[in-house]
Amino acid sequence: MLETRIRNAGLRDKIITAAQAASLIKDGMIIGMSGFTRAGDAKAVPVAMAERAAQDPFQITLITGASLGHDVDKILTDAHILARRMPFQSDRTLRNAINRGEVMFIDQHLSETVEQLRSNQIGPVDYAIVEALAITENGGIVPTTSVGNSASLAILADKVIVELNLNQPMALEGIHDIYIPTKRPSREPIPVMACDSRVGVPYIPIPPEKIAGIVITRESDSASTIEAPDTETFVIANHLIEFLLNEVKKGRLDLTLNPLQAGIGTIANAVLNGFVKSPFHNLRMYSEVLQDSTFELFDASKLDFASGSSITLSKACGERVFNNIERYRDKLILRPQEISNHPEVIRRLGIIGINTALEFDIYGNVNSTHVDGANMMNGIGGSGDFARNAYISIFVTKSIAKNGAISSVVPMVTHVDQTEHDVDILVTEQGLADLRGLAPRERARVIIDNCTHPDYRDQLNDYFERACKRGGHTPHLLEEAFSWHVRRAQTGSMLKQ
DSSP: HHHHHHHHHGGGGOOOOHHHTTOOOOOTEEEOOOBBBBOOOOOOOHHHHHHHTSSSSEEEEOSSSSSSSSSSSHHHTTTTOEEEEESSSOOHHHHHHHTTSSSOOOOOOOOTHHHHTTTTTOOOOOOOEEEEEETTTOEEEEEOOOOOOOOHHHHHEEEEEEETTSSOOGGGGOOBBBBBOSSSEEEEEEEESTOOOOOSSHHHHOOGGGGGEEEEEOOOOEEEEEEOOOHHHHHHHHHHHHHHHHHHHHTTTOOOSSSSESSSSHHHHHHHHHHGSSSSSSSEEEOOOHHHHHHHHHHTTOOOEEESSSOOHHHHHHHHTTTTTTTTGGEEEEBHHHTTHHHHEEEEEEEOEEEEOEEEEOOEEEOSEEEETEOOOOTTTTTHHHHHHOOOEEEOOOOEGGGGGSSEEEESSSOOOOOOOOEEEEEEEEEEETTTTTHHHHHHHHHHHHOHOOOOOOOOHHHHHHHHHHOOOOOOOOOTHHHHHHHHHHHHHOOOO
16 A cells, blocks of 8 residues: 555655654744645644644744645644744634734735745745655655645745545546746746646655655545525526626627636535536636535536636535546646636636625625624635636625624725725625626616615615715715624614614
């Protein structure tokens, strides 16, 4: 078994325990870990680090691709190991520590982190801890269910600890495409010309001597927590499908569409699920996370090819897919996130980007990350990479939350992640607002009329009409712009009593 997984005979002598690997991590180090949206994450060494910290306290800066599975962020937070964390997270315990100011969180576009590492604007990385399904004869690391930032973290780190996961299917080998951009300022064009372009190698190329230790593991990825589609998400999907069909009628698209991207989460996943019964066909996907909907589209013969940076599936879907991965492997590529999210490639391919908003305002500014302007949820992730550069930038959300106590459409968002300049289409279960070619006053009218829940529409119209009387290119009543959020904090609801 190990001979087929560790093909460089000299590296078999570097097998160590998780505790031995954890002992290599020192206070103040910058540590890179594999893991992107709960897939392909390091599973054993982080736990051993927490166990060690109980007797020998230390703190680190932790850089990953995105969120981690197996409660790793919770475990490291509870052990007081995390001093700084970047560029994305989705753990409640860590989120609370961030909002208390105990952990410094750097929220970044997912395409940006390794660019800063490569140019020495941040870093350097002391150790990279990377999950692998095999190590090649020349020391190359074959990733598992994600690439994320693993490739550049391993290449840039002083030393690498490999978690060799014997539970990950060997049939995954070959789906990875590791391409590292050349140096700036004379960088060559990234040669990805289509979703199925293979431009790199199927492993992370590092010299064998960089590998400090190999830890054997046998754990599956954490299952996705995405919920099944519901009535509202079904309606949102139908609004979006109707819009895209109209784009086809106008000759801007055909029924194969442009490559699709969908952000992580229940609503975006459910919207893509809606394409299963649509008239679209021979679809392609160029995205970050390949979720359940990706494989539902494959199984419905709607999707021809999918390129991403990770595969993150529910328990039931994961069992079906990974037990039959040979069926899908010639239709899949996993890339580094700086390539899956690269602005150059996104703009070249003309991506239709579908991402989720927490709230948006009457002029089209989107808040994806913060509650009441102060409290971080998860992070911007890759939505900004796609929103700025997509052929069509779409944001979806339900029109209300907390049983109607919160309107997702507000006079002014309390935090801006995507400005009105980067947002083309807004969709709720109430309807769709096409903002293309509209001035601010026109956008406000379309958003209020089409996207706002009826319980809040009169209230929002009243605000907008009074703001217009005061004047301005983008009319606002500054003394009332955040009054809805203040009211909810004081009374529990944004609705006027």
